[in-house]
Amino acid sequence: MSVSFQDALAGLAAIVGDKHVIAAGPDQEPYVVDWRGRYHGRAVAVVKPGSTAEVAAIVRLCVARRLAIVPQGGNTGMCGAATPDDRAGNVVIRLDRMRAIRDVSPLANTITVEAGCILAEVQSAAKDVDRYFPLSLGAEGSCQIGGNISTNAGGTAVLRYGPTRDLVLGLEVVLPDGRIFNGLRALRKDNTGYALKQLFIGAEGTLGIVTAAVLKLFAPPRSSALALLKLQGVEQALEIMARLRGVVGDRLGSLEIMSRAQIDAIAATVPHVTVPFELTTPWYLIVELTDTLAGVDLNDPLAAVLAEAMEAGLAEDAILASNLAQAKAIWSVRHSVSEGNKRSGYVVSHDSVVPLERQAAFVNNVEARIKAAVPHANVVMHGHIGDGNIHVVALIDRVHCQDPDATARLVAEINEIVDDETAAQGGAISAEHGIGITNRGRLARVADPLDIALMQGVKQLLDPHGLMNPGKIFSTGAA
Numbered sequence: 001m002s003v004s005f006q007d008a009l010a011g012l013a014a015i016v017g018d019k020h021v022i023a024a025g026p027d028q029e030p031y032v033v034d035w036r037g038r039y040h041g042r043a044v045a046v047v048k049p050g051s052t053a054e055v056a057a058i059v060r061l062c063v064a065r066r067l068a069i070v071p072q073g074g075n076t077g078m079c080g081a082a083t084p085d086d087r088a089g090n091v092v093i094r095l096d097r098m099r100a101i102r103d104v105s106p107l108a109n110t111i112t113v114e115a116g117c118i119l120a121e122v123q124s125a126a127k128d129v130d131r132y133f134p135l136s137l138g139a140e141g142s143c144q145i146g147g148n149i150s151t152n153a154g155g156t157a158v159l160r161y162g163p164t165r166d167l168v169l170g171l172e173v174v175l176p177d178g179r180i181f182n183g184l185r186a187l188r189k190d191n192t193g194y195a196l197k198q199l200f201i202g203a204e205g206t207l208g209i210v211t212a213a214v215l216k217l218f219a220p221p222r223s224s225a226l227a228l229l230k231l232q233g234v235e236q237a238l239e240i241m242a243r244l245r246g247v248v249g250d251r252l253g254s255l256e257i258m259s260r261a262q263i264d265a266i267a268a269t270v271p272h273v274t275v276p277f278e279l280t281t282p283w284y285l286i287v288e289l290t291d292t293l294a295g296v297d298l299n300d301p302l303a304a305v306l307a308e309a310m311e312a313g314l315a316e317d318a319i320l321a322s323n324l325a326q327a328k329a330i331w332s333v334r335h336s337v338s339e340g341n342k343r344s345g346y347v348v349s350h351d352s353v354v355p356l357e358r359q360a361a362f363v364n365n366v367e368a369r370i371k372a373a374v375p376h377a378n379v380v381m382h383g384h385i386g387d388g389n390i391h392v393v394a395l396i397d398r399v400h401c402q403d404p405d406a407t408a409r410l411v412a413e414i415n416e417i418v419d420d421e422t423a424a425q426g427g428a429i430s431a432e433h434g435i436g437i438t439n440r441g442r443l444a445r446v447a448d449p450l451d452i453a454l455m456q457g458v459k460q461l462l463d464p465h466g467l468m469n470p471g472k473i474f475s476t477g478a479a
Contacts, residue, residue: 005044005089008065012047012091015057020097022046031092034083035076036342039437041084043070046092052172052180052211058093059209060178067091068470069176071205073147074118076139078338078349079436081151081204085471093209095146101125102212109217110169110186115146115210122215132220134161138335146210152202154432156334159386160253160290161218163432164201170214171197176207176463186214199458204434205469207462221253221290225298226321227306228330230281234360236314237285237385240305241356244287247305251298254288255386256334262380265395266333266340273336276329281316285385286334288327337382341393345378346401348394348411350418351439354427356388366392366421370414376400377414389431392418419446435473443473 013021022028023045031046033039044067049055062069067089072082084090095116103112106129113122119140126133135148137155147153149171153164161167170185183197200208231237237257244252260282267275277284287306289298299320306318321327341347354362367379376397383390394414401407419429419442435443444452456474459466 004065008061008067008091009045011061012045012058015054015061016047016049020048020050031072031075031094032084034080035078036347039080039083041086041090042088043084043090043092044088046094048094048097050097052098052174055093055095055174055209055211056178056180058091059174059176062091063177063465063467065089066465066467068467069093069209070469071146071150071209073115073144073150074139074142076143077147077151077436078351078433079438081434081436081469081472082147083437095144095211098211104129104131105186106131106217108186110214111217112184112186112212112214113145114212115144115149117145119143119145119148126217127220130220131217133167133215133217135164135167138338145213145215149201149210149213150203150205151434152432154384154387154389156254156256156384158384158389159255160250165198167216168197168201168213169216171200171210172212173200173208173210176465176468181208184212184214202434204436204472206459206472206474207468219292221292222294223291223296223298224253224327225289225302226327226330227287227302228277228319228321229285229287229306229309229315230277230317231283231285231315232281233283234363234385237283238356238359239314240285240287240309241386243305243309248289248298248301251289251291252287252386253290254286255384256286257381257383257385257390258284258334258337259381260284261378262337262340262382262393263333265344265378265380266336268340269343270336270340273332274329275333276326277319286330334382337391341380341395344395346396346398346407348377348396348414350392350415351389351430351433352392352418352422352427353387353389353431354422354425358425358427359385359388359390362421362425362427363390363392366418369417369421370394373413373417374410387431388427415442437472440471440473440475
């Protein structure tokens with residue numbers, strides 16, 4: 001290790017203490033490799049500050065020494081946005097120690113939390129005061145709220161509550177020069193100039209490090225009903241959604257779709273998940289209704305809509321969950337898609353979002369084109385059909401992915417098919433997973449040049465040295 005890096009380690013230890021600095025070596029492995037094991041970087045140090053002031057001090061030290069800064073939450077992302085590259089001078093900043101619930105206000109329906117809080121901890125803290133934080137996704141037991149904010153996480157409740165962006169009232173952010181942006185306000189109405197907090201939501205740590213947030217809370221669901229429908233196609237799911245909205249309105253909380261191939265992949269590779277229904281059709285739709293009033297019978301209106309849908313030939317069968325255990329069993333299948341896909345082969349995943357009316361055409365066209373171009377690909381799909389976000393996933397047997405160059409060409413071919421079809425349907429290539437490393441080339445290919453120029457201008461303004469999470473969204477280095 002060079003003298004300058006030794007000096008940096010000593011400086012970091014002086015800020016946070018020796019035991020909160022992990023120098024290069026095997027102990028860094030969990031922090032320099034992404035969740036999928038696809039990206040492997042290196043770092044001078046992984047450092048774990050215990051306060052916003054310590055984060056700011058670390059950033060100032062890194063800027064003075066021109067060390068790249070890589071903010072990292074729970075490291076559960078899908079696009080490598082939290083993984084350092086292989087340059088020598090990276091410092092990974094983890095906020096694991098910053099897990100305080102600073103304030104909860106049932107009156108204002110807000111909770112103020114530090115960025116290292118696990119999502120499930122935020123949900124639990126809200127529940128303790130009879131409130132509900134609706135962000136929910138498969139990694140909620142390990143992902144951190146700072147990472148959720150930095151990636152504008154979506155999940156299964158977007159249909160009713162919106163993505164993370166809609167759940168954030170205020171932010172505290174350490175800027176790329178070490179200054180602290182104090183936008184930690186719990187105001188529902190604030191029209192004093194630019195909404196600066198929005199810059200940092202979904203910016204993937206390229207504009208600063210989120211250290212705390214004020215989040216919206218809601219009345220908890222006290223009544224619910226859940227059903228699983230067996231369908232022939234996405235067209236039927238969309239018609240059922242329209243009927244449900246006409247009858248139950250905002251009580252339609254979640255609408256999740258999975259292809260049979262997706263469920264087959266889970267059943268074959270995730271032993272702790274049991275598929276609690278017979279697979280007899282190409283598509284499966286989870287419908288969940290919720291109400292904040294206790295004792296509301298939602299089963300009857302749900303059953304009535306489903307009966308009409310079956311009579312109209314829109315569904316082959318419907319299973320209405322009769323108890324909480326059955327509902328959890330159905331949800332466990334949906335929440336296991338990432339694990340099942342990871343175990344099934346080399347994953348080429350996509351996060352497209354298209355207008356609701358174009359989802360069926362998108363699904364049909366993209367599957368046909370991938371299978372024609374790559375016959376050995378197993379095309380599986382799942383997604384949040386109520387908000388237009390369908391995840392197209394090509395699972396490739398790893399025997400076909402031994403040569404890195406050949407694999408890269410294969411991935412590029414599949415990506416171009418999905419991206420071109422997404423654009424043809426008026427959509428966007430990322431709904432909730434972000435850009436990171438995985439999608440930066442795709443973004444450069446499909447985005448409006450003006451969009452890229454404006455984003456790069458913001459990056460240059462806030463991070464002129466290009467030290468804040470370099471190589472994410474844009475190419476490595478300064479914007």
